Amino acid sequence: MKISIAKALFNSHSYLEYRKLASDLLQDEKSTGPVQSEELTHYSSLNDTRMKRLDKTIKVSDAIVQKLKGLEENYIWLVISEGWCGDAAQLLPVFNKMALASEGKIDMKIVLRDENEELMNLFLTNKGKAIPKLIVINKELGMALGHWGPRPKGASDLITDYKKEHGSIDEEAKANLQLWYLHDKGESSQLEILDMMLDLDAVKN
Template sequence: MKKSIAKALFNSHSYAEYRKLITDLLKVDKSTGNEQSPELTNYSLLNETRMNRLEKTLQIPEENVVKLNALKYDYIWLVLSEGWCGDAAQLLPVFDKMTAASDGKIEMRIVLRDENEELMNMFLTNKGKAIPKLIVINKETSGALAHWGPRPKGASDLIAAYKKEHGVLDEQAKTDLQLWYLHDKGMTSQDEIIWMMLDLDKEVE
């Protein structure tokens, strides 16, 4: 696994570089990923707007800043993503604000799912390549300690319930999911990830 992580990190992007990559591709009507279609490009365009809004409005409460600053060890968050992914557009700005609030304890690096299939296959969700997937890495040893994603529990429960009732995940499901994220304001994701990090911090030697 360390070899796959090292390879991914070597080809990874900062959050700013990831945003620029998506923007540059949209200028030529493209999205990230192996598959290209007008639908995926449109999703990327919608996500660009969402991320711009979230970067301006998202807040990390002071109590969460204190918890992030209390981490004893240094970590890398290696995130598998793609520009067309609606969940990634909602969550990567949260991750970015959290790393900025961590006082240097956490660094985020982003890689594209389709360019890192070997790594993605190590972190499947119900045998699927669901993204975003946040992999927590010990900065000193480069070992993977835990992973989180592709959604916070409330969002996952919403999608599971919708699929159970309707049998499919259609555009209405996507709309309902985006509304959930809008009302949640990134708080559930922050709470889940911070508790994961605090637990890991106790275990790191």
Template sequence: MKSTVAKALFNSYSYAEYRKLVTDLLSEGKSTGSQQSESLTNYSKLNEARMNRLEKTITISEVAISKLRHLDNHYIWLVISEGWCGDAAQILPILNKMAHESDKKIDLRIVLRDENDELMNQYLTNNGRAIPKVIVICKEAGIVRADWGPRPKGATELMETHKREVGPIDEKIKTDLQLWYLADKGISVQSELVEIMENIKYNRL
């Protein structure tokens, strides 16, 4: 396992620990990350409400559950995130439920982007530090097998269309993106991650 990944894992949070960290910081009027601002704190508050809702409403498909439980090996999903990230708030509750339903085949761990520069720089998206980023690690082999993120394909296409036709990210596209996630109900995240895990299963080194 690369030393950068191993170091990040050593300092990673469980899902419950991550949620508590974000909540505790909000109680102090802060957000995660190296920069602090009123807008980032407000985004974190909004994201906490979203995650609370998703934890109650998201369901994992029987197909996804079956495939995850029949993986040949055990894996770690190491996720790079921050509490203020809207995409992370939509995706992490899904990953957590998938890990929970996997019969211990998946162990979900989370690290903060701004505390893991070296790791983040290894998993850039179009040279940008976009999050969340899921790094798939095979426990038995101790190697990284794949990565995914920062968004499902449909959400990525929505953002790319906006940038091409309108320009910089604005409040409208942020709202449109959240509506996309609401309509998708976590289906895309599940199908894309399951496909990655299936490809690893049938194309082992």
């Protein structure tokens, strides 16, 4: 696993680099990843607009900021994403704001799922390549300690319940999910991730 993580980190992007990469591809009517289609480009364009808004509006509470700054160890958040992923567009701005709020305790790096299959296969969700996936790495040891994603519990429950009732995920389900994120304002994700970080930080590695 450490080799897969090292390879991924070598080819990783900062948050700003990732945003520029996705934005530059859109100028050529493309999305990230090897598969190109009008649908994926459309989703990528929506996500670019979403992320611009969230970069301005997402807030991290003072209580969470203090706990992030108080982490004993230093960490890397290695995030697996793609520009066309709706969940990633909602969550990466949250991850970024939390990492910045930690004042150096957390360094966030992003890799593209379809360029890092070896890494993705280590962090499947129900045998699927669901993203985004946030992998917590001890910076000194280069060791993965835990992971989170692809959605906060409330969002996951919404999709699970919809699928049980309707049999599949359609555009209505996707719209309901985006509304859930809009109302939640990133708060559920922040609390879940903070709890994970505090638990990991309490274990002496």
